[in-house]
Amino acid sequence: EAGVAQSPRYKIIEKRQSVAFWCNPISGHATLYWYQQILGQGPKLLIQFQNNGVVDDSQLPKDRFSAERLKGVDSTLKIQPAKLEDSAVYLCASSLGTAEAFFGQGTRLTVV
């Protein structure tokens, strides 16, 4: 069974530029999560989808971050414009409902 796929693995951008991350969840997983993990901290939930509907986006900085999940499968997370403090690893995870969640390899973003 294929795991959660994310791309790119690494991205370096200048502040004020835009960036997008892509995630393909495990087949059949209705729930998809985007987390931000800053070095030395636990994952912080940015947005959670159930199929293509948003369950929770309370911690998503909506002035600069956006996310979508078209057709309830793949998802993209976008940052525009990026700030230095957005440097982090962006993790995508998927699960069947609220059961065990499985993570992709993550995208390491560096904003300079």
Added chain:
Amino acid sequence: QKEVEQNSGPLSVPEGAIASLNCTYSDRGSQSFFWYRQYSGKSPELIMSIYSNGDKEDGRFTAQLNKASQYVSLLIRDSQPSDSATYLCAFSGYSTLTFGKGTMLLVSP
């Protein structure tokens, strides 16, 4: 605001010892509890899930849940240097999956 509290460590144990990792959570509606292991530079990997009060054993790992005390723990028996990692506690209620900051475990040979 749902919160998960973990001692950040590092927790240092010698090889072969029992490592005990603890976690408390604030949301009494939580139903599912998970332990993830995260090696440096890698993404979190699920190692244990527990849904009811009591103990759950899987190989060298034992998860313990006490919903009345809002407490969950992970015991690692016969600790190995390869167990050195950050251990993240997580819980979910009816919706979101919330993580703690993690406890770093160092197992010395």
